[in-house]
Amino acid sequence: MPRLHRNNPDPTLTKPKISRIEFNWYRRARLGTRDGLSLGRRGHTHRNHFSPRGTGPHADDEAPPPPRAPFSLLSFSLYLRNPQPHSLSSSGGTAGAMAEEDAPEVELSGEQKKEIAKWFLLHSPGGEIQYVAKDVRSVLDDDGAYGEAASEAFPAYNKAQMICLDMPRGMGEVLITSFGELEENQFLDPRTAQVGIVDHVKQVCTDVRPATDEELPSPYIEEFRCALDAEVLKYVGEAYPKGVCSVYSTKGKDVEGPGSDFELAVVIQAARNSPQNFCTGSWRSVWNIEFKDDIQILELRGKMQVGAHYFEEGNVQLDTKHECKDSTIFQSPEDCAISIASIICHHETEYLGSLEASYTNLPDNTFKVTIYFPRYFIKDLLGRFHGILTYLLLERHELDFPLKKSAGY
Amino acid sequence: MEAALGLMRRMPPKHTETALSALLSLLPRHSSDLLSQVDQPLQVLCDIDGGKEFILCEYNRDADSYRSPWSSKYHPPLEDGTQPSPELRKLEIEANEIFAIYRDQYYEGGISSVYMWEDDNEGFVACFLIKKDGSKTAHGRRGYLEEGAWDAIHVIEVGPEEDGTAHYCLTSTVMLSLTTDDESSGTFSLSGSIRRQMNMDLSVAEGHLCNMGRMIEEMESKMRNSLDQVYFGKTKEMVCTLRPPAEVTQMRMPES
Numbered sequence: 280m281p282r283l284h285r286n287n288p289d290p291t292l293t294k295p296k297i298s299r300i301e302f303n304w305y306r307r308a309r310l311g312t313r314d315g316l317s318l319g320r321r322g323h324t325h326r327n328h329f330s331p332r333g334t335g336p337h338a339d340d341e342a343p344p345p346p347r348a349p350f351s352l353l354s355f356s357l358y359l360r361n362p363q364p365h366s367l368s369s370s371g372g373t374a375g376a377m378a379e380e381d382a383p384e385v386e387l388s389g390e391q392k393k394e395i396a397k398w399f400l401l402h403s404p405g406g407e408i409q410y411v412a413k414d415v416r417s418v419l420d421d422d423g424a425y426g427e428a429a430s431e432a433f434p435a436y437n438k439a440q441m442i443c444l445d446m447p448r449g450m451g452e453v454l455i456t457s458f459g460e461l462e463e464n465q466f467l468d469p470r471t472a473q474v475g476i477v478d479h480v481k482q483v484c485t486d487v488r489p490a491t492d493e494e495l496p497s498p499y500i501e502e503f504r505c506a507l508d509a510e511v512l513k514y515v516g517e518a519y520p521k522g523v524c525s526v527y528s529t530k531g532k533d534v535e536g537p538g539s540d541f542e543l544a545v546v547i548q549a550a551r552n553s554p555q556n557f558c559t560g561s562w563r564s565v566w567n568i569e570f571k572d573d574i575q576i577l578e579l580r581g582k583m584q585v586g587a588h589y590f591e592e593g594n595v596q597l598d599t600k601h602e603c604k605d606s607t608i609f610q611s612p613e614d615c616a617i618s619i620a621s622i623i624c625h626h627e628t629e630y631l632g633s634l635e636a637s638y639t640n641l642p643d644n645t646f647k648v649t650i651y652f653p654r655y656f657i658k659d660l661l662g663r664f665h666g667i668l669t670y671l672l673l674e675r676h677e678l679d680f681p682l683k684k685s686a687g688y
Numbered sequence: 689m690e691a692a693l694g695l696m697r698r699m700p701p702k703h704t705e706t707a708l709s710a711l712l713s714l715l716p717r718h719s720s721d722l723l724s725q726v727d728q729p730l731q732v733l734c735d736i737d738g739g740k741e742f743i744l745c746e747y748n749r750d751a752d753s754y755r756s757p758w759s760s761k762y763h764p765p766l767e768d769g770t771q772p773s774p775e776l777r778k779l780e781i782e783a784n785e786i787f788a789i790y791r792d793q794y795y796e797g798g799i800s801s802v803y804m805w806e807d808d809n810e811g812f813v814a815c816f817l818i819k820k821d822g823s824k825t826a827h828g829r830r831g832y833l834e835e836g837a838w839d840a841i842h843v844i845e846v847g848p849e850e851d852g853t854a855h856y857c858l859t860s861t862v863m864l865s866l867t868t869d870d871e872s873s874g875t876f877s878l879s880g881s882i883r884r885q886m887n888m889d890l891s892v893a894e895g896h897l898c899n900m901g902r903m904i905e906e907m908e909s910k911m912r913n914s915l916d917q918v919y920f921g922k923t924k925e926m927v928c929t930l931r932p933p934a935e936v937t938q939m940r941m942p943e944s
Contacts, residue, residue, distance in 0.1 A: 594699075599874060
């Protein structure tokens with residue numbers, strides 16, 4: 280004997296029971312919505328809220344609760360009009376008169392899909408673009424649009440993230456940066472004077488060739504560049520467990536001797552990706568150094584960017600940026616190098632220190648206090664909460680409760 | 689669908705809305721799943737009759753209108769919008785009052801709302817929402833943050849009453865976003881969301897609200913601690929792994 284349902288007091292009626300909420304959903308679907316997101320926001324039953332929300336997928340191979348079969352608006356409308364035992368699965372081609380009632384499902388153009396795919400790819404956290412790419416490809420369901428998006432997004436992403444690729448035949452490593460870009464997929468490594476040919480989408484270096492003389496700086500510039508490179512390499516080796524660096528000649532690379540200004544750029548990158556621990560992070564710093572010959576001064580401008588992403592039971596991302604300036608005197612290549620490296624070291628260490636201070640201060644001064652300040656929770660609030668839970672600041676004293684005995688705790 | 693959820697897990701939390709609307713336009717057939725499984729920052733509307741603000745979410749929406757917990761009316765008006773049954777509405781009013789006090793105690797400000805509706809299994813579902821803007825310009829009284837937002841969504845599914853006990857399933861999501869901007873440390877921005885679940889079977893002797901309140905309080909405490917560990921702990925650990933603090937490494941410069 281079926282249970283009496285409040286919407287269907289007489290179980291002998293042949294009319295299938297329709298809960299009030301489902302009916303409202305249907306009516307809502309008929310009314311439609313006014314905003315541009317109508318496609319997405321329609322057909323949303325309260326019922327769906329009870330699907331196990333879960334704590335989100337943990338790893339890429341572990342599936343979240345399987346989605347139910349897509350609920351077809353069309354079939355539901357038909358179902359209500361013809362109250363017969365009817366499964367709620369998609370009912371093929373009986374579009375008929377109901378078709379006009381549905382808002383047309385606008386198919387996105389290839390161009391729109393490409394833009395969306397590109398947006399997702401470009402906003403991937405450091406080191407995760409391949410995972411994002413896999414998901415985007417699946418969601419997009421249009422390999423042509425994906426291919427175009429990837430060919431545009433990957434180069435931009437690789438340069439922004441300054442990824443480091445191994446060159447074949449043991450030639451060393453090349454950093455993908457806009458400073459070292461000779462052509463779309465050819466990147467110079469000044470240290471070894473080699474040019475790596477890169478496949479952006481696969482993120483590998485497929486070939487390597489020696490750099491031509493035109494691509495390299497003049498011997499005068501190279502003296503400065505090389506000395507600085509050696510010092511920065513030493514610094515990075517000590518300060519960063521997994522850091523890579525490079526020094527590029529950005530302006531005036533053909534300057535033959537004293538009398539002209541030129542510029543060098545120092546790029547430092549450290550990345551740590553452990554997807555199995557649901558954690559990735561990257562440190563990128565770029566230092567532009569202007570060698571001003573006339574006033575015999577070096578001006579440095581540094582830009583540091585740190586990112587971290589933790590995604591075990593949610594999605595937490597850190598994004599910080601900092602800029603600074605400094606200057607020093609123009610000296611011999613070796614002395615310049617030492618002085619530049621120590622300035623870089625000083626500023627980066629200071630920045631790290633202030634990051635740590637932010638972390639300590641934020642929770643104490645703002646997070647803990649401004650947003651959420653645990654205090655005493657008054658017992659018997661309004662006589663309704665028999666709250667025998669008393670919390671001291673950040674400490675909990677759990678009193679003996681029937682609560683503890685229930686299994687689900 | 690898994691791919692969609694995977695994407696939402698990786699996109700910067702600041703861009704949740706853009707990412708979600710992109711996914712909705714790509715996968716219109718999964719829209720209800722996406723909307724119920726992905727949490728977006730909460731928005732607020734003002735209830736003109738009640739003179740107070742209330743929080744907008746999927747749970748008090750019908751077509752394009754949202755139901756205010758204070759007056760139970762839809763904004764913009766909707767003649768036959770879904771309403772909870774009278775008993776549930778009474779419970780809802782009570783819950784709103786209590787939750788407002790709870791919110792004041794713990795958050796010193798902010799906006800809270802409670803919504804309830806019946807489900808098909810003779811039980812009901814309650815949704816407790818809190819939104820707090822702790823930035824300098826809004827409710828932040830200790831004014832450090834350029835931007836600081838705390839959004840908490842607690843959904844409790846209450847099963848039918850059997851032998852004086854009921855089963856409660858609480859799913860909590862907290863979305864937090866902090867940004868500081870100052871001279872010495874530049875822009876520092878930390879944001880994200882965490883979700884936890886808790887199941888309990890409790891006696892209904894003291895009423896549903898009592899049980900639900902206790903569960904939420906416990907859960908929020910736990911989440912606050914884990915937020916501390918995750919947000920601050922893990923990301924700080926990552927930064928220190930990339931570049932260990934200066935005490936560990938000394939610049940050993942050769943004499944030249």
